[in-house]
Amino acid sequence: MLPESEINRVLVVTAHPDDADFGSAGSVALFVDRGVEVTYLLVTDGDAGGNERELDNSGMAELRRTEQLAAAKAVGVTDVRFLGRSDGQVVPSLDLRRSIARVIRQVRPDLVITHHPDRNYQFIAPSHPDHRAVGGATLDAVYPDARNPYAFPELIKEEGLEAWTVREVWLTGGSTPDHFVDITEAVDRKLAALRSHVSQVAHVDGFADFVKSRFAAWAKQAGFGDDRYAEGFQVVPTA
Template sequence: MGDRTAQGAVEMLTEPDYEAMVIGAHPDDNDFGTAATCALWASQGKKVVWVVMTDGTEGSEIPSQSDEELMLLREQEQRAAAEVYGIKAVEFLRNRDGHLVNNEDTRRAVVKLIRKYRPRVIFTHDPTSHIMAPDPDEKPDATGYLNHPDHRATGNIVVDSIFPFAGNPRSFRELLAEGLQPYRVHEVYFFGSTQTNTYVDVTESIDKKGQGLMCHKSQFNPEDNERMAERMRERAAAVAKDAKEKKGLEMRYAESFRRMKLHIPPAPKEETAVPAGSEE
């Protein structure tokens, strides 16, 4: 770490503009991971921006469908869902679906958005979650799943972008000419994690999650879409039960995250009272 008081040093900003930025790999990933929390926060007047890393062009069972047609369709669906949740800003980075890598270009794009929006909290995929599978001896009828490589890549891109690059004035110095100063993110909430430690009561907003997911019509069978709200309530109820067992929290519906703090702002200084009759 260099001398921040040195001549020519650039200040690292710590005052957020947006409450949250959600960065997911594909259209609908942010919905599944965070939609109820984001809808709740948006209803409270908090500013939330969503970022989609890939173009979503492998999200179809129709090989003959054109990439551009599918990309534009999925972006339209994502915007419609965001409107349901009350999210005003959505950024599409349009990296190739299924081939996302953590490199200079993808990190720069994320750093630029972090500095542009200055979110207090960033939500993203947990990059450490690779294999989600129950013990087949304990649950012989249950199946597990392998976390998508784009999910893991997104998590790693975001983690690296947050530190060290977003806050380092010598990283991507061309961004300074665009007026994008270094910025320190306060917290990270990982979704899709096997190490959850934080629960958000989304009883007020869980139905919006189901409604928003129904906007992603290209991704679900019609009968699945009809049951979407019910499925989201069932899943959120199971998370709430987990919150009760692990934390003693009373919630009807919840979303869960692995939360970590990176910056705790100093407590505001108390104003010194001026004695009556004294000069200021």
């Protein structure tokens, strides 16, 4: 794995507002504590989310962008970017790969965190079609697009964005995690980030207990012991 001391910039690429917070907000908070620069890139505004149809899609998108900015602030992230694609309609197209490769070349991260592109048959929630599409497109943007100066040459010619090699990717939501991060000291910040998504979680009774039990189970699987919390990832070396 990439040594912790060599992770100076992280890009988190997700499909919807709240995906980063469910998947990696605890780890992100710890990165920020160490002075790592973290950027969030959201492919959609989550305009098809929510449980109450009091807002139209544009109103929901605006609300969810606001919620995501608040959630990011809870873990110390200030650079949050949106591509504005339609929620529920994301496909791993060349155009999406270009958009993600553009941000990779802008941010120049050592580590990218994104969705697992495969369906998780043990736990279906992470396998939303948008998640799988974004995970696949992001991996393709990491390799080969962002590092290849001949891929999307307009990024160099028109925008001055030179090729960049991401050294490692962490995938969330898969069924075979092989790296666990002890987020015990950051779990309250992770919860604060998740609670910022009022439109998505306010209706869930016992939400904090649900979150803590889920990430306590990861900690036990990782061997961290009782009263600990962890996030799990599948690591993909790319350099």
